[in-house]
Amino acid sequence: MIPTNARKKFSHNVPPSDRQLWAIGMVVVQWNAIEMWVRIFVSAFTEENNPDDPIRKILESTRSMSMKLDLWEELSRKHVKPEWLPEILKLITETRQVLDTRDKIVHGLWGDSGPFSWGRPGHPFKWNAIYGDILTVALRIDRLQSQMFELCFRASGVKDGDPFRASTALRRICSEPDRP
DSSP: OOOHHHHTTSSSOOSSOHHHHHHHHHHHHHHHHHHHHHHHHHHTTSOTTOTTOHHHHHHHHOOOHHHHHHHHHHHHHHHBOTTTHHHHHHHHHHHHHHHHHHHIIIIIHHHHSSSOOTTSOOOOOOOOOOHHHHHHHHHHHHHHHHHHHHHHHHHHTOOTTOOOOHHHHHHHTBSOTTOO
16 A cells, blocks of 8 residues: 555645555556557557558547547448447447546546635535445456457457457458458
8 A cells, every 4th residue: 555654745635545546546557558459449440551541640639538439439330340340339338438437536526526616615625436436447447458358369360379469350350351
């Protein structure tokens, strides 16, 4: 856990307990892997060695995860083989749901309540999410990234232990066989 003296280094005492802070950190770190996987899935629809690929340019210029998920869904509906599409859409839906929950932990709880009432007297800050609830979200994100990896591995067609590239595996499930 966080050493007791670590809190003393900050000028403001934050309300979450050390356990809650650890769980929040796991949500943030696990979510980083989800962002990486979404990039991999969308990149499968690009020309791998073309830095001017229009899809890649859209992906690289888009900050909003919701918009990246929209792009992933649109491309999947157009290009993924029908037998793989339901599973991809399920991953997209789960990512959207986890994104909403993640955003509430990372952004919403801090901004929805607290002493910052913009000049009006406010209530003392209350931390509503308990450790177990935050940990549940971190574990849900962990399962989601495992599901993304497992789909890529199955799409690759390689055997356990053999190396594979996720982008190459995902290109195999596209309906356009001549796509790079």
